[in-house]
Amino acid sequence: MWAWWNRQVLQPLAAWKNGSRHLRYLKELERRQWDSPEVIAARQWSAVQKQLHFAYEHVPYYRRRWRELGIHPSDIRQPGDLQQLPVLTKAEIRRHGAELCAEGRDRQRWRIKRTSGSTGVPLTIWIDEEAVQWKTACTLRSDQWSGWRLGERVAKVWGNPEYRQQGWRGWLRNSLLERAYYLDTLGMDRQRMREFIRQLHRKPPGLLFGHAHSLYLLADMMRREGWYGVRPNGIIATAMILHRWQRRVIEEVFGVAVTDRYGCEEVSLIACECEEHRGLHLNADSVYTEVVDLRPTGQDGEAAGRLLVTDLCNRAMPLIRYQIGDVVVPSSRRCPCGRGLPLIERVEGREADYVVTPQGQLISGISLTENFALHIPGAAQVQIIQESLHALRIRLVPDAEFGGPSRQKIAALVEKLFGPQVQHEVELVEQIPQEASGKYRFCISRVWGELAAEAPAA
């Protein structure tokens, strides 16, 4: 009942009061998702061309760079032509932030986004109001693929709830409109987790939303302590890689499929699973993506590569061929759900989550940490940090089984995977520390991360 009132009355009223068109956009986007792949691709390509022309006319950085290279947007006639344009790195954005902002626009209505800099390169991005509204609608569309409907209560496992910094207005807005309650991931201890679980029982949420690993920690505790019986309509895991073993535990405890959602502060939603949970639909209405430098993953003919994103709607600071720092597995499959939006198979990880061997091979941090955790007796959790090309630090949460044989196994694994030149150090810890953002990372390579940040623009 409350959900219906919220969706039909309060949400439209608040949108009208704030002059936001996102609910109107949502209707349009819900219709568009069923268009054929050809219609969607044509519309997306036309948006790319518009953005390129806009950038050339209004953004000093692109005009200068493309002129130096002798390229004009009208030379870019088909997707393959995009390779002529340089890649935009995080380092470039840091160096040329002001020059990347559009001239002659009303800056009063721009919003600022600051990324937490989990790759070690903090960024400031400007987004115009129109784009914010469009992106909000795109996110709402895919959030509802999870089974949740706008207006239903939301339980969030998330760091730093924003409304708490906005006084009584924030409180009112949250309790009437957003209907969210939080487990703050910057202070997750057993007592707070139990309070949150009791709240889940008392006020059943329509949606459970959070960082993949924090949701896993919550579900794991509920499983161990026998807190079953909470059944949200949908669960969305985001902001970090959702591992298969995490998904299994979350789904077992809540009895609902987990929807994996992928995006970032700079461009918002990039891709999201639908109710089929086989790959992620790209948000073709707001971004154009390319996957470059493909390398085999070792799984039946699959390849993974660096993701480049072109933002199709932000005119304040257009990001074109932005190297976001993630590695994904592209797909040419069509989804059985019938939506025409293209797919990617999965997000493999951050470029910084790959380890580089002295022989120049890349090893995915996910499979690496999973391997270590599975094969080392007494390892409850593992984090691998590549300090330099020849030095690894292995952070490990030991359980009762940990001992001499565990250390021998670690030494054998390091030698087998990296060769005898690589040194390692085992650091026993009580827990794997979180990042400042509240996220966990299982593998951090200072080597590959530096290479990515400093890579020359094409």
Ligand SMILES: [Zn+2]
């Ligand atoms: Zn689908």
